[in-house]
Amino acid sequence: MEGLEALPDLGIIPDDSVDGIVLTHAHQDHVGAIPVLMRRHPRARLFATDATKQIGDVMLHNSVNVMLRMREEKNVTAYPLFTHREVDASLKRWQNVPLRHRWSFDGERLGPNEEAPLNFEFYDAGHILGSVGVMIRGEGRTVFYTGDVNFDNQTVSSAARFPEEEPIDVLIIETTRGDSPLPEGFTRAAEEQRLAEALREAFDRGGAVVIPVFALGKTQELLAILSGMQDRGQLVRGLPVYIGGLSTKLTEIYDKLAGQWPRLKPDLQLLDAISPFVVTGRDVTELPLKRGRIYALTSGMMTENTLSNIFAGRVLSQPEHSLFFIGYADPESPGGRIRSAKNGDSVRLDSGLPPQELACNVQSFNFSAHASRESIRAWVNKVAPKKIVLVHGDAPAIEWFRQTLQSDLPNSEIVVPVPGEPLEL
Ligand SMILES: [Zn+2]
Numbered sequence: 001m002e003g004l005e006a007l008p009d010l011g012i013i014p015d016d017s018v019d020g021i022v023l024t025h026a027h028q029d030h031v032g033a034i035p036v037l038m039r040r041h042p043r044a045r046l047f048a049t050d051a052t053k054q055i056g057d058v059m060l061h062n063s064v065n066v067m068l069r070m071r072e073e074k075n076v077t078a079y080p081l082f083t084h085r086e087v088d089a090s091l092k093r094w095q096n097v098p099l100r101h102r103w104s105f106d107g108e109r110l111g112p113n114e115e116a117p118l119n120f121e122f123y124d125a126g127h128i129l130g131s132v133g134v135m136i137r138g139e140g141r142t143v144f145y146t147g148d149v150n151f152d153n154q155t156v157s158s159a160a161r162f163p164e165e166e167p168i169d170v171l172i173i174e175t176t177r178g179d180s181p182l183p184e185g186f187t188r189a190a191e192e193q194r195l196a197e198a199l200r201e202a203f204d205r206g207g208a209v210v211i212p213v214f215a216l217g218k219t220q221e222l223l224a225i226l227s228g229m230q231d232r233g234q235l236v237r238g239l240p241v242y243i244g245g246l247s248t249k250l251t252e253i254y255d256k257l258a259g260q261w262p263r264l265k266p267d268l269q270l271l272d273a274i275s276p277f278v279v280t281g282r283d284v285t286e287l288p289l290k291r292g293r294i295y296a297l298t299s300g301m302m303t304e305n306t307l308s309n310i311f312a313g314r315v316l317s318q319p320e321h322s323l324f325f326i327g328y329a330d331p332e333s334p335g336g337r338i339r340s341a342k343n344g345d346s347v348r349l350d351s352g353l354p355p356q357e358l359a360c361n362v363q364s365f366n367f368s369a370h371a372s373r374e375s376i377r378a379w380v381n382k383v384a385p386k387k388i389v390l391v392h393g394d395a396p397a398i399e400w401f402r403q404t405l406q407s408d409l410p411n412s413e414i415v416v417p418v419p420g421e422p423l424e425l
């Protein structure tokens with residue numbers, strides 16, 4: 001979707017009626033419409049962690065650049081939906097809120113014995129740098145929204161620390177991985193070993209490895225994984241790794257905030273450890289494609305006109321090269337289509353280009369930043385909320401959670417919200 005269609009239906013909320021906006025983290029699907037929302041609600045403050053604000057600043061300005069380019073190249077006349085100046089103006093109304101403090105929607109931190117009619121508190125969500133779940137308390141009731149969460153350690157991000165004792169009346173929970181059971185015996189460490197082995201084999205074929213990644217989160221996790229391989233002697237130190245410009249800016253924030261946010265390996269400086277080459281949109285077509293190198297390029301789903309999509313055109317039909325998927329790709333995206341294709345199939349990267357024969361070595365790994373459905377189920381059973389609202393998942397993912405949680409917790413009400421319809425909490 002592009003243009004106005006890509007926006008949520010913000011018209012459902014009467015203009016200038018919102019007091020406060022809580023932002024859980026700065027991934028594009030959460031932050032992308034914020035300047036438009038804040039334009040419609042000029043008195044609303046936005047509450048987010050300091051890390052989310054720093055990342056959001058970069059993400060939103062990048063968004064303006066992408067929209068300006070799409071206006072020019074693809075004639076999307078609705079773009080840009082907001083300007084650089086508007087991003088800066090909206091960021092002035094973002095208030096930094098730290099983890100584990102009660103906060104009022106007037107923007108004040110509450111003392112231990114102070115009350116506010118409505119207050120909220122952030123809990124580390126373990127998904128990416130700065131990500132939180134939020135507990136909202138008022139009138140003797142509690143609502144907890146998980147945002148995107150991971151209950152297990154990744155390589156940089158440490159597992160979520162969500163409340164387990166406090167009763168939750170209404171839980172709004174993400175369901176991203178409801179459709180994918182965790183393979184028997186899966187561990188992240190074993191998956192890292194499998195990737196190390198696959199990289200060695202890929203280099204033995206005499207080719208390069210392209211890894212489509214999201215700029216935020218996945219890139220930094222991959223750099224940390226590669227750094228671990230260097231330390232274990234599984235990867236040559238100094239092996240050339242290429243990442244995009246936006247990825248580099250976001251990695252700088254990860255490095256800068258390394259000691260200020262709960263994470264694993266707080267002493268690891270990712271850019272120092274890997275010294276990646278920075279690729280910009282302009283030079284991707286001239287980028288040397290050389291054996292023994294890793295090209296960790298955005299976007300993760302190989303969306304048209306992105307670095308990974310353009311660069312993969314040179315790799316797909318060459319049997320000596322490899323293409324590794326390490327995260328989610330929508331089945332309808334170019335990445336999703338290639339991932340499910342077989343060698344010898346013809347695949348299309350771009351609607352404006354002829355199809356190509358798939359001949360390179362394609363492999364998939366699971367380094368998801370989202371909680372497994374098993375870990376979400378275990379936590380929900382522990383807190384046993386009275387009402388559970390299922391969001392952020394495809395229909396089959398939501399359906400698995402609906403059935404499973406209904407039988408686990410027969411006294412709870414499970415709600416699948418209908419887009420555009422108001423829901424009483
Ligand atoms: Zn996210």
Ligand SMILES: [Zn+2]
Pocket residue numbers: 027029030148392
């Ligand atoms: Zn999300």
